[in-house]
Amino acid sequence: MLFFFFIDEWIKHIKLVAGDRFGLIDWPTIRGYRTFVPTFIYEVKKLKQLPYFLHSACTSLLLTDTGLINFLINYMYSKTNVYDTLSTGGIIEFNL
Numbered sequence: 001m002l003f004f005f006f007i008d009e010w011i012k013h014i015k016l017v018a019g020d021r022f023g024l025i026d027w028p029t030i031r032g033y034r035t036f037v038p039t040f041i042y043e044v045k046k047l048k049q050l051p052y053f054l055h056s057a058c059t060s061l062l063l064t065d066t067g068l069i070n071f072l073i074n075y076m077y078s079k080t081n082v083y084d085t086l087s088t089g090g091i092i093e094f095n096l
Contacts, residue, residue, distance in 0.1 A: 003043055004057035007036060011060040027064045037061070041071060050079055 014030070015022045027033050040061060044054070058072055 004053055007040060008057040008060045011064060044075060050076060
């Protein structure tokens with residue numbers, strides 16, 4: 001759980017420091033980034049449920065690598081019950 005808070009705060013800190021140049025950052029060159037992304041994916045796969053604190057970490061990480069969206073959407077929908085419309089609707093809300 002603390003790992004997800006750390007990732008979120010780390011990316012927010014870099015965004016604050018970079019300011020308008022945030023979109024120009026070459027993320028793989030930042031020390032630790034190449035370790036954080038696979039670790040993040042591994043930790044997400046280990047989760048049995050989708051806790052709310054994951055929302056902020058996912059959003060922050062998507063700012064750095066939009067290629068992760070396919071993994072996250074597939075993972076989130078795999079955790080829902082197709083016959084439970086409230087749960088599925090909650091995932092759609094989570095993605096927005």
